[in-house]
Each structure stands twice: as C-alpha cells, then as structure tokens.
Amino acid sequence: MTEVPPIAGTATRRAPQPAAGAVVRGGLRRGALVPYLFVGPAFVLLVVFGVVPILVAACVSVTDLDLRGLGDPATVRFIGLDNYQRLFGDAEFWSALGNTGIFIVLGVPAIIIGSLAVAIALNTSSSRFFRFLTGFYFLPAVTAVVAISLIWGYLLNGQFGLINYLLGVVGVEPVPWLSDPITAKFSVALVAVWRASGLNIVIFLAALRSILREYYEAASLDGAGEWRKIISVTVPLLRFAIFFVTVTTLIGWMQFFDEPYVLTRGGPTGATTSISLYIYQQGFQFNEFGFASAASLVLFVIIFVVTAIQLRAGRFAHE
Numbered sequence: 468m469t470e471v472p473p474i475a476g477t478a479t480r481r482a483p484q485p486a487a488g489a490v491v492r493g494g495l496r497r498g499a500l501v502p503y504l505f506v507g508p509a510f511v512l513l514v515v516f517g518v519v520p521i522l523v524a525a526c527v528s529v530t531d532l533d534l535r536g537l538g539d540p541a542t543v544r545f546i547g548l549d550n551y552q553r554l555f556g557d558a559e560f561w562s563a564l565g566n567t568g569i570f571i572v573l574g575v576p577a578i579i580i581g582s583l584a585v586a587i588a589l590n591t592s593s594s595r596f597f598r599f600l601t602g603f604y605f606l607p608a609v610t611a612v613v614a615i616s617l618i619w620g621y622l623l624n625g626q627f628g629l630i631n632y633l634l635g636v637v638g639v640e641p642v643p644w645l646s647d648p649i650t651a652k653f654s655v656a657l658v659a660v661w662r663a664s665g666l667n668i669v670i671f672l673a674a675l676r677s678i679l680r681e682y683y684e685a686a687s688l689d690g691a692g693e694w695r696k697i698i699s700v701t702v703p704l705l706r707f708a709i710f711f712v713t714v715t716t717l718i719g720w721m722q723f724f725d726e727p728y729v730l731t732r733g734g735p736t737g738a739t740t741s742i743s744l745y746i747y748q749q750g751f752q753f754n755e756f757g758f759a760s761a762a763s764l765v766l767f768v769i770i771f772v773v774t775a776i777q778l779r780a781g782r783f784a785h786e
Contacts, residue, residue, distance in 0.1 A: 521767060528761035533754040550761035560762065562737055563745035566652070570741060571720045573656040574663075578716050579709065582664045586671035587697060601672065608665035616729035619658045620645070623730070645731055648738035655739050659726045663719065667712050674708035675701070710781045714774060721770050742766055 528550055532543045554560055589601055607615060622629050623644035631641040644654045678701070686696050702709075724743035727733055733740035733748065740748075746766065750759030 521764070524760040524763050524767075527757055528764050530757045532756040532760075546757070550758045551765070553758065554761050554765065559737065559740070560742075560745060563740045563742045566738070566740055567721060567723060567742045569652060570656055570659070570723050571717065573653065574660050574720055574723075575713070575716050577656075577660045578663050578667060579712055581660070582667035582712070583671050583705070583709070585664070586668045586675060587701065589668070590672060590675040591693075601669075604668045605665040607662045608669075612662065612725040613729055615662055616658060616726050620730050623654050646735055648735055651731055651735060651739050655726050655730055658730065659720075659723065662726075663716065667716065670712055671705065671708055674705050678704050710777075714777050714781075717777065718770060718774060721766070721773065 529545060529547055530543050531546050531550075585604060589604075625631060625641055625643045625646050628644070630644070635641065643650060645651050682700050682704070683696055686700050691699065722743050723741040724747065727739040727741050727744050728747070731739045733744050742762070743766070746759050746762045749755050749762060
C-alpha cells in the first residue's frame with residue numbers, strides 16, 4: 468500500500484516521543500555529581516585543617532596574642548606588621564632559615580639519589596633476601612619518629628653511645644656527634660635521611676616495576692650495558708616519579724622538625740634549630756603566638772613559592 472502524501476499547507480501530527488533526552492540528561496547530571504561526592508569529604512578536611520588554620524594564623528600574626536591572653540581576648544592588641552618587622556630583624560630567625568637550607572642541601576639529594584640507587588638494586592635482583600630488604604627499608608617509614616630519634620640519640624651519645632664504643636674498639640677517639648655544631652648538623656641530617664628513605668624506595672620500586680621489559684631488551688640488542696640502561700632507559704622513564712619525590716621531599720625538609728627537636732632541642736648553640744623548631748620555640752616556649760604565627764606564615768609563603776617554581780619547572784621540562 469502506498470502512503471498518501473500530506474496535503475500542502477497542512478502540518479503533519481507526530482506521535483509524542485518518550486522523553487529519552489530528559490532521562491539521559493538527568494542521568495548525566497546525577498553522574499556528574501558522583502566525583503564531587505567522593506572528593507567532598509577530602510575537600511572539607513582540607514579546608515578545615517588546611518585553609519582555616521592559615522587564615523587564623525594570618526589574623527593572629529598582626530596581634531600580640533600569647534598564651535596568657537587566650538582566656539581574655541580583651542588583652543589582645545592589634546599591632547599591624549610589627550611582628551613581621553621584628554621577625555625580619557631577628558638574627559635567630561635568619562640563622563634558623565640558614566640551618567634549614569643546610570639541612571635541605573645535605574638531605575634532599577642524599578635521599579633522592581640513595582633511594583633511587585637502592586630501589587634499582589632491589590628491582591634488578593631476584594633473590595629472596597633482597598625482597599626481604601624491601602620490607603626492612605620501609606620499616607623506618609612506619610615507625611614512630613620519636614622512638615627512632617630516641618634510639619639514634621643513644622647510639623650517637625658522645626659518652627656512652629654504641630657508635631663511639633665501636634670506634635674506641637678500633638682505636639678511634641670519641642666523636643661529639645650531637646655536641647659539636649658542625650657534626651650535630653650532619654648527625655641530625657643522617658638520621659632524617661635514614662628515616663625518610665624508606666617511603667621513597669617503595670615509590671621508586673613501584674615506578675620501576677611499571678617499566679616494560681621490552682625497553683631493556685631493545686637496549687640489550689643495541690649493545691647497551693647495565694649502566695647505560697640505567698642512564699638511557701631507567702632514569703628517563705622515572706622522570707615523573709623522580710619529580711614527585713623531589714617535590715614532596717623538599718616540602719618535608721622545609722618543615723624539618725622531629726629529629727632536631729628530639730635529638731638536640733635545636734642545640735648546640737642553635738646549630739640545629741630549623742625554621743619549624745624556631746616557630747615552635749617562639750609559640751610554645753616564649754608564649755608569643757602572634758610572633759610565631761607571623762613566622763609560620765612566612766614559612767608558608769616560602770614553601771608555596773618554592774613548590775610553584777618546581778611545578779612550573781617540571782611542567783616546562785616535560786613539554
């Protein structure tokens with residue numbers, strides 16, 4: 468049967484179609500909310516424990532708040548930028564900032580290079596002993612920092628420490644590991660490097676095991692030795708892991724606190740006082756919360772600027 472064409476000038480009436488588009492759009496809207504539901508709790512925690520404390524510190528930094536004034540807000544005075552002026556004129560602040568820079572120079576390259584070397588050695592060996600070492604190296608990362616520092620404090624004790632005892636057995640004079648300003652810096656940095664290497668080793672191991680074996684086979688066919696494979700294959704393919712470890716390690720060392728506090732309390736003569744320990748001393752020992760808040764805000768700005776430069780440099784290098 469042939470269809471009769473519609474008469475000119477008349478509109479054809481179509482049967483109503485189901486609202487499939489509306490259903491799809493509604494499903495898409497509901498689906499678009501799912502990521503926010505997962506991210507929401509973490510975002511709330513970030514705001515409450517990250518952004519809000521920074522804003523509070525910024526407000527407190529322009530006052531003379533101390534522990535004695537916490538119970539009576541009427542005693543807190545607005546002093547403007549006096550805390551910042553006093554901070555930048557404080558020699559102890561610049562000394563603590565310089566100590567932090569020395570710790571970074573001593574610790575960050577040692578952690579990155581040492582962790583990468585250990586991870587490569589563990590990854591290239593199939594021995595069960597080396598697999599056991601993987602857990603052994605990660606042990607410091609899951610052990611209490613205070614406990615580790617206390618143990619190292621006994622080991623490095625200048626009078627009855629185990630390390631000096633072993634040196635005395637072979638005829639070496641005792642070393643003032645924690646009582647000399649120079650050796651104390653190296654001792655504190657050594658403990659921190661040992662503690663922080665475990666997590667980075669695990670990160671590098673995970674990245675190494677994601678590299679396809681075909682790359683190494685192709686390099687072998689081209690006559691590359693083991694060292695050439697590391698330089699030309701392993702390191703370039705680990706650039707994102709190296710970048711991540713560098714950024715996180717540098718941020719952590721700019722907030723260096725645990726080891727100097729437990730091992731030396733910032734001594735001797737302030738030689739191991741980091742900027743974080745300086746902020747703690749000003750706030751909780753001298754009760755100057757306003758001054759300590761100003762110092763913490765300056766540290767936040769330094770960390771933010773250094774991290775932004777790293778991210779920009781990393782993005783430029785990967786383009």
